[in-house]
Amino acid sequence: MNQRAVPDEFDTVLHRALTDVGGAVHPDPGLADQLLANARSGRPVVASLATRRKAARWVLPLLAAASIVALSIGIAVVAGGRHHTPPLRQSTAPGPTGAPTTAAPTTGAPTTGAPTSAAPKPTALPHFRAGSVYFSDARHGWALGDARCGTGARTNCAALLATSDGGSSWRPLAVPKGLVSTLDPASCGTNGTVAGPCVDAVVFANPSDGYLWSLHELYWTTDGGRSWSRYVDHARQWTGASRLVVTDRAVVRIAPIAPCSAACPGVVETAPIGTTQWRSSMPTTRQVGLYTSNLAVADSKVYLFAGGTDANTGPGIYRSGDGARSWTLLARDACGASKDPQQDPFSGDGSTAADDGALVVTCAGSGSGSVRVAPPGSATFSPRRPYPPTGSIELKGARSEQHIVLADTADAYSGAHIRTTFYVTGDGGVHWRPTATLPVRGDGLQFTSGADGYAIGADRTELYTTHDGGTTWQATQFSG
Amino acid sequence: MSADAAFERFVREQTPTLYRTAFLLTGNRHDAEELLQDTLARLYPKWERVMAADKPIAYVQRCVANRAVSRSRAPETRAESRWELPDRWDGSDVGETVAVSRTVWQLLGTLPPKQRAALVLRYFHDLPEGDVAAALGCRPASVRSLVSRGTAAMRTTFFAAPAATQGSRS
Numbered sequence A: 001m002n003q004r005a006v007p008d009e010f011d012t013v014l015h016r017a018l019t020d021v022g023g024a025v026h027p028d029p030g031l032a033d034q035l036l037a038n039a040r041s042g043r044p045v046v047a048s049l050a051t052r053r054k055a056a057r058w059v060l061p062l063l064a065a066a067s068i069v070a071l072s073i074g075i076a077v078v079a080g081g082r083h084h085t086p087p088l089r090q091s092t093a094p095g096p097t098g099a100p101t102t103a104a105p106t107t108g109a110p111t112t113g114a115p116t117s118a119a120p121k122p123t124a125l126p127h128f129r130a131g132s133v134y135f136s137d138a139r140h141g142w143a144l145g146d147a148r149c150g151t152g153a154r155t156n157c158a159a160l161l162a163t164s165d166g167g168s169s170w171r172p173l174a175v176p177k178g179l180v181s182t183l184d185p186a187s188c189g190t191n192g193t194v195a196g197p198c199v200d201a202v203v204f205a206n207p208s209d210g211y212l213w214s215l216h217e218l219y220w221t222t223d224g225g226r227s228w229s230r231y232v233d234h235a236r237q238w239t240g241a242s243r244l245v246v247t248d249r250a251v252v253r254i255a256p257i258a259p260c261s262a263a264c265p266g267v268v269e270t271a272p273i274g275t276t277q278w279r280s281s282m283p284t285t286r287q288v289g290l291y292t293s294n295l296a297v298a299d300s301k302v303y304l305f306a307g308g309t310d311a312n313t314g315p316g317i318y319r320s321g322d323g324a325r326s327w328t329l330l331a332r333d334a335c336g337a338s339k340d341p342q343q344d345p346f347s348g349d350g351s352t353a354a355d356d357g358a359l360v361v362t363c364a365g366s367g368s369g370s371v372r373v374a375p376p377g378s379a380t381f382s383p384r385r386p387y388p389p390t391g392s393i394e395l396k397g398a399r400s401e402q403h404i405v406l407a408d409t410a411d412a413y414s415g416a417h418i419r420t421t422f423y424v425t426g427d428g429g430v431h432w433r434p435t436a437t438l439p440v441r442g443d444g445l446q447f448t449s450g451a452d453g454y455a456i457g458a459d460r461t462e463l464y465t466t467h468d469g470g471t472t473w474q475a476t477q478f479s480g
Numbered sequence B: 001m002s003a004d005a006a007f008e009r010f011v012r013e014q015t016p017t018l019y020r021t022a023f024l025l026t027g028n029r030h031d032a033e034e035l036l037q038d039t040l041a042r043l044y045p046k047w048e049r050v051m052a053a054d055k056p057i058a059y060v061q062r063c064v065a066n067r068a069v070s071r072s073r074a075p076e077t078r079a080e081s082r083w084e085l086p087d088r089w090d091g092s093d094v095g096e097t098v099a100v101s102r103t104v105w106q107l108l109g110t111l112p113p114k115q116r117a118a119l120v121l122r123y124f125h126d127l128p129e130g131d132v133a134a135a136l137g138c139r140p141a142s143v144r145s146l147v148s149r150g151t152a153a154m155r156t157t158f159f160a161a162p163a164a165t166q167g168s169r170s
Helices: A006-023 A029-042 A043-049 A065-079 B001-027 B029-051 B056-073 B094-106 B114-123 B128-137 B140-160
Strands: A129-135 A141-148 A156-161 A171-173 A201-204 A209-214 A218-221 A245-246 A251-258 A265-272 A295-298 A303-306 A316-320 A329-330 A346-353 A359-363 A368-372 A393-398 A404-408 A418-423 A432-437 A453-456 A462-465 A475-476
Touching: A006 B001, A006 B094, A006 B114, A006 B140, A029 B029, A129 A453, A201 A245, A201 A303, A209 A245, A245 A295, A251 A295, A295 A346, A303 A346, A346 A393, A359 A393, A393 B128, B001 B029, B001 B056, B001 B114, B029 B056, B029 B128, B056 B114, B056 B128, B094 B140, B114 B128, B114 B140, B128 B140
Parallel strands: none
Antiparallel strands: A129 A141, A141 A156, A156 A171, A201 A209, A209 A218, A245 A251, A251 A265, A295 A303, A303 A316, A316 A329, A346 A359, A359 A368, A393 A404, A404 A418, A418 A432, A453 A462, A462 A475
16 A cells, blocks of 8 residues: 555545545434434533533544554454444553543444434344343333444444333443443453453433443433443543442442552542532541442432441441532441451441431341341441341342341352342341242342342343342343 | 425435534544534524525535534533544445555544544535635635645655554555
8 A cells, every 4th residue: 555655646545535434424313303303492402512521532643553453454354244344442451541542332233322212113232131230210221231243243342221111121222432341351340441441330310311330431421321421530540430329419429549459448429410520528537448338329318338448447327418418427337346447347338228218237247247227317226137147148128127138149140050049028137038039140130229129130131120129020031 | 395394304314414524524423413413403593594505415514514613613622532433334445445544534633623624525525625615714725725734744644654554464
């Protein structure tokens, strides 16, 4: 090409390049409808969209030579076929600002979600596998997972589905461009963006305002997932969260301060819903554990179960009624005092708030651990009540200090026979009763209340739903 | 046909064409959609004037280009954008030709918005200098300058870059 494209021919090269690129660009199917609706409504489109923080930047003009060689080779291989080419990643690392320099994963439905109002008949994504589900109420839910990058593709890309009928049917939504598979263990978890930017959790405050996030990345939408913006914080290498919850008006997270894999401190931050205008909201001068803490929402209040770090034991349990702008200390040393951070029995990440505001605390100890409960408005805890002496118990939800749901997840994360056993109590943990053993995974298992629970099937193609605290479950396919 | 009906027909028929223009001007899907929404929302109240143009599609394309340049001046839209490759790539190209096109595409993203708009209108839409000047609100001589500077900058980098950058696989 060097010999042919002499400077005098550059005009031809430029013309050809623009023709090639322009010819390869196709709008989303629902764009015309969206344009019409916005124009007719007189909506201040620019103002509303421009308020979003621009997440990306112009990629540097000259890419590394090796990247281009890889790009051209990859393109040559796939362009010979008649199916569309999934653009190759130009780098396995984020771009200069941390913004992914990759193109869209590919042509398939995962990247071409249309607005809900203009969506055609719901269609399933090929080979969709769920990694995380979130329901904001009994009808509206989202499933984050992966699917084939496009027709004929052999690789998987992040994909997002939404339901507005409780999971009976699902429709694809767009995802941010350049995301690797949600299930890629190299890039989700604490490893960093090894293969590329990755998100492994989804939360929506309402059908419009949602967040996709992992420890390293955070994206948000204000138009129901039609478009996404990436949160960029140049001061931090990891820009996501270990925990993130939403209320009607605020999004609250525990964010990493720096890359760290254990016993790390995090920072509690809050932002108005639909934004990423984070402001620090630390309830105490003591360190809050990044991985040892939990956030929960009950009755529009945010609860922080702050676990400890190497520097200090768990700072305590806090509640906020104003979207985490201020906190009230409810309890400290809920499992007993300890001077040694390594011996702190309080498990912040294993604790939660019941639907009525009762506190349900997990304490480490012999066996599977124990639970202590305190009624709403009180910080007077019950005696320790042991968990069922089996497996690996995780506290999953509670309707009150009496009605609590546990899951034995010893076989729920790996192995040939994925299964989870559920236990419930009606007397605050004095007695536990197994209710069901199901082929569902521990990851993605979520109780939005003490009654409503959602679990992902062993092969990630099914959703299991309960509305009676885990006693009975119904299975539906994500493929509809 | 009412102005509203004409507007709807135009949008449904011409969105793919306009979207390509917007993508070439902005470099990514998100900004391309915003640019189109912005432009059409501004034109909708005066659509009868658009219909009166000799070629409404050319008129709107010029508005899109003009708006792209204007938006780049606005403080709130001065934030950096991503220069994406298209989601879909036609199967007609192979090997180094595609790589060259993509390299040129990336280089285009380094140009100032007005130079970029001039090149898109000139080389993608094949508009004469006079039409480009009208679209960008400048004199034809300025268009020549914009095109000349833009292509010169790209040409210099393109030919100064290692062979691999130009798509050679050798």
